Amino acid sequence: MNMTSKFMRKGELTRAAILDVALDAASRDGIEGLTIGLLADKMNMSKSGVFAHFGSREDLQIEVLKLYHHHFEQEVFYPSMKEERGLPRLQSMFALWVKRVTVEIASGCIYISGAAEYDDRQGPIRDELVGMIHAWQGALRRATTQAIQLGHLRPEVDPEQIVYEMYGLILALHHDARFLRKPGSVDRAEIGFERLIENYSRQTAEQV
Amino acid sequence: MNMTSKFMRKGELTRAAILDVALDAASRDGIEGLTIGLLADKMNMSKSGVFAHFGSREDLQIEVLKLYHHHFEQEVFYPSMKEERGLPRLQSMFALWVKRVTVEIASGCIYISGAAEYDDRQGPIRDELVGMIHAWQGALRRATTQAIQLGHLRPEVDPEQIVYEMYGLILALHHDARFLRKPGSVDRAEIGFERLIENYSRQTAEQV
DNA sequence: TGCCTAATAGTACGAGCGTTCGATTAATTC
DNA sequence: GAATTAATCGAACGCTCGTACTATTAGGCA
Numbered sequence: 113m114n115m116t117s118k119f120m121r122k123g124e125l126t127r128a129a130i131l132d133v134a135l136d137a138a139s140r141d142g143i144e145g146l147t148i149g150l151l152a153d154k155m156n157m158s159k160s161g162v163f164a165h166f167g168s169r170e171d172l173q174i175e176v177l178k179l180y181h182h183h184f185e186q187e188v189f190y191p192s193m194k195e196e197r198g199l200p201r202l203q204s205m206f207a208l209w210v211k212r213v214t215v216e217i218a219s220g221c222i223y224i225s226g227a228a229e230y231d232d233r234q235g236p237i238r239d240e241l242v243g244m245i246h247a248w249q250g251a252l253r254r255a256t257t258q259a260i261q262l263g264h265l266r267p268e269v270d271p272e273q274i275v276y277e278m279y280g281l282i283l284a285l286h287h288d289a290r291f292l293r294k295p296g297s298v299d300r301a302e303i304g305f306e307r308l309i310e311n312y313s314r315q316t317a318e319q320v
Numbered sequence: 321m322n323m324t325s326k327f328m329r330k331g332e333l334t335r336a337a338i339l340d341v342a343l344d345a346a347s348r349d350g351i352e353g354l355t356i357g358l359l360a361d362k363m364n365m366s367k368s369g370v371f372a373h374f375g376s377r378e379d380l381q382i383e384v385l386k387l388y389h390h391h392f393e394q395e396v397f398y399p400s401m402k403e404e405r406g407l408p409r410l411q412s413m414f415a416l417w418v419k420r421v422t423v424e425i426a427s428g429c430i431y432i433s434g435a436a437e438y439d440d441r442q443g444p445i446r447d448e449l450v451g452m453i454h455a456w457q458g459a460l461r462r463a464t465t466q467a468i469q470l471g472h473l474r475p476e477v478d479p480e481q482i483v484y485e486m487y488g489l490i491l492a493l494h495h496d497a498r499f500l501r502k503p504g505s506v507d508r509a510e511i512g513f514e515r516l517i518e519n520y521s522r523q524t525a526e527q528v
Numbered sequence: 529t530g531c532c533t534a535a536t537a538g539t540a541c542g543a544g545c546g547t548t549c550g551a552t553t554a555a556t557t558c
Numbered sequence: 559g560a561a562t563t564a565a566t567c568g569a570a571c572g573c574t575c576g577t578a579c580t581a582t583t584a585g586g587c588a
Contacts, residue, residue: 121534121535121585121586122534122535122584122585122586126535126536140440141440142436142437147574147575147576148575148576148577149574149575149576157536157537158536158537158538159537159538159575159576159577160536160537160538160539160577160578160579161535161536161537162536163576163577163578164535164536165535168576168577169575169576169577220439220440224436225436225439227495227499227500228350228432228433228436228437228499229350229436230499231428231433231498231499232348232349232428232498242499242500245499245500246500272504272508273508273511273512276492276496276505276508276509276512277488277489277492277508277512279492279495279496280485280488280489280490280491280492280512281485281488282488283488283491283492283495284484284485284487284488284491287435287487287491288484288487290439290440291435291436291438291439291450291453292435292450292453292454296480297484300480300481300484300485301484303481304481304484304485304488307519311515311519329555329556329564329565330554330555330556330564330565331555331564331565331566334565334566355544355545355546356545356546356547357544357545357546365566365567366566366567366568367545367546367547367567367568368547368548368549368566368567368568368569369565369566369567370566371546371547371548372565372566372567373565376546376547377545377546377547
């Protein structure tokens with residue numbers, strides 16, 4: 113799970129350790145809440161010792177984003193790609209995504225908190241974040257398109273609409289479970305997704 | 321729209337003006353991004369001059385939340401309460417909510433950004449925010465319950481599920497339109513809502 | 529072991545933060 | 559208009575921030 117090995121040089125090792133701690137801190141307090149001094153405390157190092165591993169705070173923040181992205185890929189994206197194309201893969205993507213956000217209720221999803229933090233700023237951090245979320249939405253869209261091509265979903269379905277609603281269900285999960293601490297949110301996310309698929313996979317009285 | 325009048329004392333007048341500017345700033349940079357010095361600059365006042373109107377920064381932040389809540393009620397809640405009970409009222413609530421978020425794409429919805437900022441902090445600001453969002457979700461739930469009682473929605477429908485999915489559609493709208501700047505998001509929110517209502521208002525092949 | 533370089537510590541700087549306090553100006557009341 | 563109170567300013571405090579420098583320690587290799 114973590115990216116260290118005993119064959120790394122000392123510096124790379126502590127750098128990786130700092131990033132692990134930084135990811136944890138950023139999950140809780142946001143990317144913008146990351147602070148060199150705070151990391152130094154948690155690492156029992158001096159500020160300058162921590163700082164020396166990154167050219168700037170901004171670089172550190174971007175490295176944290178990349179690390180989060182890596183974890184997300186490992187836990188959600190790659191396992192789903194092993195499922196067969198079409199609906200099974202799409203369902204796996206959603207299920208693992210829910211699972212991950214559920215685990216993250218205590219810590220927080222950086223894609224979601226980051227989107228709120230950087231919706232009005234510009235610069236490299238925002239660009240990095242937008243790129244990652246585009247990548248994930250793109251993967252969802254491709255899986256949906258394949259599900260349509262394979263006849264799992266109705267041909268006139270708009271993949272963007274599916275992705276939009278899936279994202280909404282996850283955002284609501286994060287909102288209700290993490291912020292409001294309301295129980296039962298996971299069930300509601302899953303019910304919503306089942307209704308979404310049910311709705312777009314079978315013929316109903318009037319088609320669009 | 322703003323809450324000033326020529327019969328107020330000078331102090332109350334500038335206090336209200338500061339809050340207007342603060343609300344605007346907080347919409348963009350978040351409640352946590354509010355800064356006395358920044359407000360002083362925008363108001364062409366001294367830091368201490370601004371500060372004197374509030375006992376602390378935290379008080380200022382809470383006042384900003386209350387002002388936002390007031391606007392939200394005026395634009396979304398009260399107009400919807402004039403619609404007839406049940407589905408029409410629920411539809412009005414969603415439509416005005418979408419309309420408000422659409423207008424806010426340039427500035428930002430404080431309920432949504434605040435939820436991300438305070439999902440892991442505690443204190444009076446979080447409490448205030450949670451209270452407001454509970455109030456709004458409660459209103460949505462009541463409208464849904466009435467729609468069920470009046471036969472507009474199927475009797476076995478779970479109001480919490482409806483509110484959850486409505487909230488998700490709005491969160492996705494905020495995410496895609498404001499953060500990703502993706503066009504067509506408003507349409508997707510409305511299509512999602514229509515499908516939601518359609519789905520829970522009519523008999524389908526197998527009921528839950 | 530000794531050397532060279534990599535890794536960390538220590539200190540300092542300038543800026544911005546919320547807040548306090550006393551002085552000063554403006555508005556309100558008599 | 560004078561007296562009184564409200565509103566605003568200006569300077570200062572202690573704190574934390576990111577970053578730049580130099581000094582010191584530890585690691586890796588001959």
